[in-house]
Structures are given as C-alpha cells and as structure tokens.
Amino acid sequence: MSAPAPTTVRTRSQAIALAANACIAGGVVSLNRKVEPGISFVRAQGSRLWDADGNEYLDYHSAFAPHLLGHNDPEINAAVQAAMTAGWSLMGSGTTTWEVELAQAVCAAVSSLELVQITNTGSEATAHAIRLSRAFTGREHVVLTLGGYNGWHNDVARAVAPPLSAIGARVVAGEYPFLPSSAGIPAGVAKLLHVVNFNDLASMEYVLKTYPVACVLTEPALQNIGVVPPAPGYLQGLRELCSSYGAVLAFDEVKTGFRSALGGYQSIAGVRPDLSVFGKAIANGYPLGVIGGRADIMRQFDAAEPAKRVLVAGTYNAHPFTSAAAIATLKRLNREGGAVYQHLEMLGARLEAGLSAAFAEKGVPHRVSRIGSAFCAYFMDHVPVDYHDVAMHHDAAFDGRYRRALIERGIYHFPLPTKQGSISAAHTPAEIDRTIEITRDVLKAL
C-alpha cells in the first residue's frame, strides 16, 4: 500500500473543491461532508479509497457507515447489473417481485418487523416513523436523544453536538432545549420536540409524564458521537416506560442495523421496539431505507378511513437497483451462518486491542468503545454514557489532531472528533495491523 507522505499533495482535490464552490451551494451536497482536509475521492474498492491526486487510503469512514461489505462489492454490483439487464424500470404501478422479495428478507432478519415500507433514505424512514406514531396515538410530541442524529427533516434536525454553554449542565429528571441544526424549522414544530440524554430514564419519564408523547425516537446505541452503548437495563427501561405511557418506541437502526447484527442491535439488546428504521448497511451503499414494526401501527399506511390514512409515496421507492442491492446484501449476510459477522468481530477485536495497546504505551488516557465493526477511540478514562460525558471529558482537540495525522499517513478516519469508525468485511487482519502500526507512528509525532 502506498501511503501518502505527511505533506500530501492535494492540488487536484483543491481544484475540484473550487469548481464545486462555484456551482454547488455550499460546495458540498451534504453539509456533513464539509471537513478539513477537503479531499475529493474519485475511486473506491474494498477497504481502499483513492483521491483525485492519486493518494491511496485505507478507509474507516465508509461514507458514514453503509459499506459493510466494502466498497464497490462485485457480488452486489452483479445483482444490480442483473436487474439492469432484466428489463428494469420503475414500473410505477402496483408492486414488483423485487420489493416483495426484499420485504420478506428484511422481515425474516428482524423479528420485530411484522410489516415494512421501503424508502430511499434513512431520513425518509424516520419521518414516516414520527408521522405514523402521531397518527396512531393521536398525540404530537416527540422525544429525541441528545447527541443522536436521525436525519435532516424538521422533526429531528437538532444539533448533534451543541455547546454545553447552550444546553447547560446535566439535568436531573428534566429536558434540554431543542437547538435546531437548521434554519427554517417552524416554532410550532420545535415546541413539540423534546431532547433528553441517552441512558437517562428519569428524564425520559419526566418528559413522558409531562407531555402527550406520540413517539420516542432514538438510536439504540449512539453512533453519531462515536459508540455510546446503552447501559445495562436502559433499553428495557425505555421499553417499559413507553408501554406504560402509551408512546411508540421507535429504534433508529440506520447505523446499527445490519452492521451490528443481522437482527439489528435490538436482537443483541433483546428489546422489541414498536417501530424500527433501517438504512445504510442494508444495501451496502445503495440508497435504501426501511421503516417497519408492529402490524397495527404499520396498517395506518392502509387505514380504511381516509382521514386516518398515513401517506407513503415516492417515485423511486424500492427502485429495482437499490432493491436488488439490498436483496443481495441480505443474502450475503445470511450466508455460512453469519460468517461476515464473525470476520467483522475478529477484525474489530484485533483493532480494539491494538489501538488500546498503542495508546497505553504512550500513556494516552483512552477507551476504545466498540460494537462489532463500529468503533471509536475516546480520549478520556471511561466509555461515555451520554453526550455530556463526551462534551466534558473527551479530549476533542487531541482527537482532531490524531485523525488528521492518520489521514496524512493514508488512514482515512473521518476528521471530526468522535465520528464513529467503520470496519468492512473487505478489511484484512494485515490492514488492521498496519493501522495499529501507523497509529503508533502518529502517536510518537503528536
């Protein structure tokens, strides 16, 4: 592997960024991609990325996690090509065998899914989860988790990592202000949105008691501020609270789903949500989202009374290419008794142990938090329990320097502190060892 030298040449990347700034509002098509160094990637294969200047990187970003099997996987591409040559079209009338096969495969994988609907993105699926919950319960309030991300639409667009000065210290049985991550969210919508810390059942109960809550929407393990696992009993407690206060429990498994286990993180936790949302790894990088769960809630999509019916629509929903990619991905994940997950766990454990040893040798306070192939090195002395813990104790400045130094040595770890790292099934033990070796070099220089 030809790692770029510490003073990497990025003149072509810079020229592409300049051209983008001249014609794309904001210069990027998803604000989350606006980071330094600005690199224009032109090619990817397996575990590797190449930028416009020919620099090669070992990838742990995975484009925010979808490429569970690796980039540009030949088997998934072959399934898409087969759909292409089989006389594909959107059809746009009735149903297709592609979407039926996909829905059957998803329901077979995740036991809480009695019925599903198929969208193009995770954001569309979380929007449906909230609207369905409101229609089902006749209530309007929604509870979200601090430090979580559930997409870009009005009902969920709060700041993922707000400054503590804006939200204040940890509350005891209380809530935090909804700080929008976007202009243009109507005040009337924002008033319905309540934010509590992850792993805080007392605050969750306070909000459920205080407001008529339609839905609690949360990632079952926070993976947009690294990897914050649920405390023992937290998800079970959430389940009980939602059941006793009549709120829908919706797990956002857009990141955890299919990456942590075929049955979703819920299968690891042993907790059955009412609704679940999937995306990302389900189609290994092709754009697809799924919302599913209890049949009585999902049937709101088909309520006999028009006034009670929840609209689901989309020209591109269950597009044949993305459906074919998802069907092929699920087949692969099911193969050989879950061999993909065993491989990912082996790689993850190797990386966790190697990074921990490298940090310990240099006396860097750290905890490597990991769920299967998702990992995050926190530079603090314990695995955080919530957003406040991360904001107060993680050495974000060191994390930023560490990630940028890795990038200059050919390891692409997204250059934002605490952004979760993702290993793919295309990574090899030798690449993990190389990553650990480069980490050691980087730590010497920091």
Ligand SMILES: Cc1ncc(COP(=O)(O)O)c(C=O)c1O
């Ligand atoms: C947990 C979670 N939910 C929802 C979304 C939104 O998914 P999409 O970007 O496909 O709209 C994301 C995207 O990063 C996510 O991480």
